[in-house]
Amino acid sequence: MSEHPAPHPGPDRPHVLVLHRWRDEHALYENYIDHRAHRVTYVTNPLGWPSLPPAAAGIVEIPATDDIEQAHAAATALAALFGPVDRVVALNEGDLDTAAELRARLGCPGQLPGELARFRDKLQMCEAVAAAGPRTPAFADAPDRAAVARFAAAHGWPVVVKPRRGTASRGVLIVDSPDGLSALDGLPDEPRLVQEFCGDTIYHVDGLWTGGALGPWRASRYVNTCADFAAGGGVVLGSVEEDEPELVAALGEFTASVAAALSDRPWVFHLEVFVGRDADGRPELRFLEAGCRVGGAEIPFVWREVHGIDLMRAAVDVQLGRTPALSAPASWRTGGWLLVRTPVPAPCRVVAAQPLDPRDDGPYAQVVPDRGTVVPEAGGYEHVGARFRFRGSGTAQVESSIAKAAARFRLECEAVA
Numbered sequence: 013m014s015e016h017p018a019p020h021p022g023p024d025r026p027h028v029l030v031l032h033r034w035r036d037e038h039a040l041y042e043n044y045i046d047h048r049a050h051r052v053t054y055v056t057n058p059l060g061w062p063s064l065p066p067a068a069a070g071i072v073e074i075p076a077t078d079d080i081e082q083a084h085a086a087a088t089a090l091a092a093l094f095g096p097v098d099r100v101v102a103l104n105e106g107d108l109d110t111a112a113e114l115r116a117r118l119g120c121p122g123q124l125p126g127e128l129a130r131f132r133d134k135l136q137m138c139e140a141v142a143a144a145g146p147r148t149p150a151f152a153d154a155p156d157r158a159a160v161a162r163f164a165a166a167h168g169w170p171v172v173v174k175p176r177r178g179t180a181s182r183g184v185l186i187v188d189s190p191d192g193l194s195a196l197d198g199l200p201d202e203p204r205l206v207q208e209f210c211g212d213t214i215y216h217v218d219g220l221w222t223g224g225a226l227g228p229w230r231a232s233r234y235v236n237t238c239a240d241f242a243a244g245g246g247v248v249l250g251s252v253e254e255d256e257p258e259l260v261a262a263l264g265e266f267t268a269s270v271a272a273a274l275s276d277r278p279w280v281f282h283l284e285v286f287v288g289r290d291a292d293g294r295p296e297l298r299f300l301e302a303g304c305r306v307g308g309a310e311i312p313f314v315w316r317e318v319h320g321i322d323l324m325r326a327a328v329d330v331q332l333g334r335t336p337a338l339s340a341p342a343s344w345r346t347g348g349w350l351l352v353r354t355p356v357p358a359p360c361r362v363v364a365a366q367p368l369d370p371r372d373d374g375p376y377a378q379v380v381p382d383r384g385t386v387v388p389e390a391g392g393y394e395h396v397g398a399r400f401r402f403r404g405s406g407t408a409q410v411e412s413s414i415a416k417a418a419a420r421f422r423l424e425c426e427a428v429a
Contacts, residue, residue, distance in 0.1 A: 186209065282308070368420060
């Protein structure tokens with residue numbers, strides 16, 4: 013653990029501690045928290061330094077921000093320098109549990125482990141949503157392979173088995189027969205959920221729940237799936253915002269019912285929904301899962317750059333005890349994004365990569381690593397390889413641009429020992 017404190021500020025300013033792990037500017041902290049009126053300190057990992065604000069009162073680097081003991085030691089060191097911590101902020105899904113536990117240990121207001129549980133434990137989440145009425149695939153606790161076998165006997169093969177507290181589709185398995193149960197042997201010892209397999213298209217819905225109604229929100233259809241991408245089965249992952257009126261209306265109604273089922277307080281959501289069609293072609297929706305945070309990948313950038321809305325600001329407001337206020341634009345444009353995986357597992361060194369031409373329906377923004385860059389082995393979607401963002405007048409146009417980019421882009425890498 014390394015400490016980089018600034019001079020001790022005055023004691024009359026609230027101390028806000030931020031858990032931070034992004035290298036890019038996913039969150040613009042100085043826009044959300046007045047760093048002159050607050051003592052704002054940061055606990056970060058080695059990758060997070062480039063996007064820390066210069067106005068930080070103090071910084072402590074630890075190897076992993078999701079390690080509660082390391083984070084608690086860092087918070088204790090910062091509290092000794094800058095006074096007791098008044099609020100804890102964490103915006104990355106991987107840090108939400110750490111932040112909740114820190115609040116409990118430090119006596120800070122905000123979301124504690126018990127309140128967070130239904131957003132992080134997928135079994136509690138599905139139970140809460142199903143009890144409120146929205147449709148979900150059948151599900152059950154999966155403490156062992158025998159429980160999975162019993163579930164499959166009742167609901168049929170294949171089934172999906174995944175960690176109850178997983179992130180970014182970590183550890184998601186599709187088990188298609190009794191013989192496939194052997195894949196569960198030797199997995200890390202952690203609680204798991206088993207679910208009925210659903211082959212419908214997956215959408216993500218992002219926005220703000222005010223506590224009683226939907227604030228600004230957008231629905232997007234995935235290109236490929238997160239589970240395939242995480243398992244190495246797909247080279248690309250992306251999404252495009254949906255503009256079909258009947259489907260958008262159905263998704264809005266479904267999202268409001270899920271958001272209300274999970275909390276009667278304001279929260280920023282990233283909801284994933286199965287979208288099928290009935291015999292008459294009408295949308296049939298089923299709940300997949302939800303996160304109490306801004307969506308990952310390029311979602312925060314697309315919202316800021318295409319729609320002029322900063323969902324991260326709303327998330328910070330919620331965690332600081334403020335009432336979030338976001339206004340929808342007079343008219344929505346259509347956004348989308350694309351991630352391209354490195355061709356060899358990270359860590360790896362970039363041998364060749366050529367940015368795409370933004371003309372001819374190209375991306376309006378892209379993050380392409382330079383030759384010689386070492387892509388680190390890190391969780392989440394920031395360090396997967398190359399990242400692209402798109403905007404246009406409708407779903408068809410943006411989806412076409414994403415497909416062209418995926419076909420044209422080439423990334424060559426070599427393994428690093």
